[in-house]
């Protein structure tokens with residue numbers, strides 16, 4: 196089929212199609228016109244590129260925005276354009292980006308810094324493959340955005356809670372701090388009314404007042420006691436600012452809130468502590484006062500009480516004038532002027548006019564940068580003052596008594612010393628005199644042992660014992676003991692020492708020492724001991740004597756009486772009679788001896804022995820005695836010899852012949868009596884100005900401890916043995932007394948079981 200064969204229907208259809216085309220063309224032209232006017236009038240810069248990305252056209256906004264003229268740009272490739280207008284530094288990155296934008300996926304908005312502007316570029320691919328780039332100058336909005344970002348960061352990160360509400364108080368915005376403090380997340384808070392935080396502890400009027408201020412468009416500042424989501428209470432310092440629109444209509448409220456819970460707690464703590472301090476200050480005994488030039492700003496109750504006022508009577512008044520007598524005002528103001536800060540004493544005046552001592556201590560304090568305020572402490576020191584007066588009196592009394600003590604110390608007849616740290620540091624004159632030194636200086640600073648012999652009577656070292664005695668005194672307070680001291684001439688003498696620990700004026704413990712010279716007492720004591728011993732001995736001797744006497748008298752008496760009776764027997768032979776008679780004679784003789792001894796002894800005791808001196812031929816005397824005793828010695832079977840002067844010449848001495856005879860007879864008689872075997876020898880030796888007689892035997896001997904006692908009356912070496920040897924124990928006592936009457940001495944040398952030698956001297 197060809198065109199001529201077209202049916203009417205076909206033609207109508209074609210015509211309709213053409214009409215449609217014309218209509219669509221018209222529409223296209225209209226569209227183009229429409230879009231072109233948009234293109235021309237748009238605020239955004241528009242660049243149209245062909246498929247090869249060459250610039251087809253730019254609109255006036257582009258020219259205005261970039262300052263690039265149409266001629267400069269049309270026909271150029273997008274990339275060369277970029278090269279031309281974009282700084283070399285960013286070029287590769289940007290080119291890459293642009294290439295991607297144009298060739299691949301178009302990107303919504305690409306920001307590009309161009310000169311001092313920020314341009315937002317978006318690209319669009321058209322159906323025919325051409326591209327359009329729309330460029331918007333977003334410099335301003337970018338800046339605003341940055342500013343906003345800064346602000347919102349500030350708001351978001353603020354340490355304060357920031358809340359924005361609408362005019363009804365419904366929350367529109369909260370920052371993270373809000374969540375921290377209240378526990379509500381931003382989402383939870385949104386749309387809620389701010390009163391969800393109300394703790395209910397503040398009166399309704401408080402909020403009414405707030406709304407009144409805010410609704411007038413004024414800023415309101417205050418504090419909220421709020422409650423968190425978890426029920427925790429907290430304090431906030433709040434500033435609420437109404438936000439108004441251009442017309443001045445309030446659209447929102449901005450609340451900036453600071454959590455002051457801790458600050459509040461600290462303030463409360465401070466207040467509590469101030470309260471406590473005030474109460475403390477009121478109960479203290481010290482008056483405290485804060486004043487400016489004497490005018491009381493504050494003071495405690497103790498101060499009012501101290502001066503007899505009510506608090507109200509003093510507040511705001513010039514305190515100095517009230518509580519200090521006029522005559523001291525000058526001192527006070529001087530002290531204030533020179534900022535005198537040490538305590539000083541002054542007189543205070545009570546309301547009733549009475550005065551008393553006070554101590555004032557005062558200094559400037561700085562309160563609210565005011566430098567004229569002084570803090571003053573006032574103490575009632577009347578008691579201290581009177582105590583001081585008492586102390587002074589006591590001190591005077593002490594000094595007086597010290598003086599008296601010193602006098603006593605110096606004048607005491609007994610030596611008194613003071614020991615400090617083990618040495619004598621003081622002593623009186625009596626000490627110096629007793630020790631026979633010339634001055635105190637010879638004694639002071641010496642240890643007690645230096646004024647003592649090395650050893651004490653108990654054998655202990657003086658140094659050690661002295662230290663021990665001092666220690667005991669310090670421990671027990673006192674110590675009394677006997678001590679040997681030594682005088683300057685070396686003479687040792689006993690003292691009784693009394694040590695007393697006392698504290699001296701420096702409160703140091705020292706030892707007060709008193710000595711009492713007990714030489715006389717000691718001697719008396721030892722005399723007494725000796726006397727006592729002697730008395731005891733005498734007592735024993737007396738008993739022994741009585742026993743002896745009874746024996747010595749009874750024995751011969753019995754002999755006499757017994758044998759006299761026997762003589763009466765008829766028919767006795769002559770021998771028998773002679774025997775009896777000789778026993779009677781011997782017994783009589785023995786009794787006579789005893790009686791003679793007794794008489795002689797009592798004469799000696801009574802001091803009635805007299806000496807009659809004659810020229811005595813010694814040899815003759817001795818020979819007489821020898822001959823007299825020879826038969827008796829022979830009878831006992833002993834050797835008997837007389838040893839006389841070797842020269843053989845007779846010597847004569849002036850003495851009592853009868854007594855010398857008695858002495859010798861007695862000694863020889865004893866020798867015979869106490870010797871059973873061996874020999875007896877007696878004689879004399881001539882010495883310078885005396886003659887020494889001796890009687891030596893080989894008898895029983897005398898134990899060493901009795902060689903002295905045998906010369907005492909009634910003494911027998913062994914009281915039990917005495918029964919074996921007759922005798923009254925008087926012989927040697929009489930002998931000794933007689934030797935001494937003649938001006939001589941008697942002694943014995945003896946060994947038990949070996950024999951004894953008695954020596955006695957007679958002056959020539």
Ligand code: ADP
Pocket residue numbers: 865866867869870892894895896897905910911912913917921922923924925926927928951
């Ligand atoms: P008495 O009458 O007991 O002999 P004396 O006074 O003559 O008294 O002697 C005192 C004591 O001395 C004697 O009892 C005896 O113990 C002792 N005595 C004296 N002479 C001797 C001596 N030659 N040998 C041993 N003992 C003696």
